Amino acid sequence: MGGNLPDSKEGTEIDEQQKTKEPPLYKVILLNDDYTTMDFVVKVLEDVFNKSSNEAKVIMLSVHNNGSGVCGIYIRDIAETKVLTVNTLAQDNGMPLKCVMEEVE
Ligand code: TYC
Secondary structure: OOOOOOOOOOOOOOHHHHHOOOOOEEEEEEOOOOOHHHHHHHHHHHHHHHOHHHHHHHHHHHHHHOEEEEEEEHHHHHHHHHHHHHHHHHHHHOOOEEEEEEEEO
16 A cells, blocks of 8 residues: 555555544534523523633624624534534523534635
C-alpha cells in the first residue's frame, strides 16, 4: 500500500494521516423567534450547553439581535442529542424555540 508514490515510505506519512483524521464537527445553532421568553433561552443555554449565567445572557441577546447564533461545536452524536434535547424542551414548555445543526466547513 502506498508504494508507488514519490517521497513516501510504506507505512509512514500517508497511513499516519489516515489514522489521525479528525471526525467532522457540527455547529449547534439557536434560532430567534418572537415568542420564546428570554428567561427560557437563558435556562436552555445554562442547562443544555453548560454556559455560565453571563455567557448565556450574551448568547441569548446575540441570537435575539442577529436572528441566530452558535451555542457550541460538537461531534455529530453530541450535536444531534443537543438539538433533540432543546427542541423537545421547547415543545414540552409550549415555546416555538428551534435549534438546528450545521457541519463546520
Ligand atoms: N426574541 C425573543 C423575545 O424577544 C427572545 C429569544 C432569544 C427567542 C433567542 C429565541 O433563540 C432565541 N422574547
